[in-house]
Amino acid sequence: MPAYSQRDICVAERLNVSRPVITRLETGVQEPALSYLLSLSKAFNISIDELIGRKPQTNDYLFEVFGDYSEEPSLPHVIDYLIKNPKMIV
Incomplete structure (x- = not known):
C-alpha cells in the first residue's frame, strides 16, 4: 500500500475524492474530469489554463x-x- 503525504490527504479531502484517485491523477494513469479541474482551480485559486500548463493570455x-x-x-x-x-x- 503506498504511503500518502499530508498534502495528498489534504488535496483529496478538499476535492472530496479518494487518495488513490489523487495518485492516479498525479502519475497520469487517470485524466482529470472537468469537475476535478474546477475544484482544483477553486481550491488553489488559479485558472484551469494554469493547471493544464497553458500560459495565461495577457x-x-x-x-x-x-x-x-x-x-x-x-x-x-x-x-x-x-x-x-x-x-x-x-
Whole structure:
C-alpha cells in the first residue's frame, strides 16, 4: 500500500475524492474530469489554463489580436477571425 503525504490527504479531502484517485491523477494513469479541474482551480485559486500548463493570455496579447474595440465585435467578424485562425478555437 503506498504511503500518502499530508498534502495528498489534504488535496483529496478538499476535492472530496479518494487518495488513490489523487495518485492516479498525479502519475497520469487517470485524466482529470472537468469537475476535478474546477475544484482544483477553486481550491488553489488559479485558472484551469494554469493547471493544464497553458500560459495565461495577457491583455496586451488580446489587444494585439483583436485591436481596439470600443464596442463588441460583430458576430460575422468573430466567425471570420476564427475561420482564419483555427488555433484560437479550443
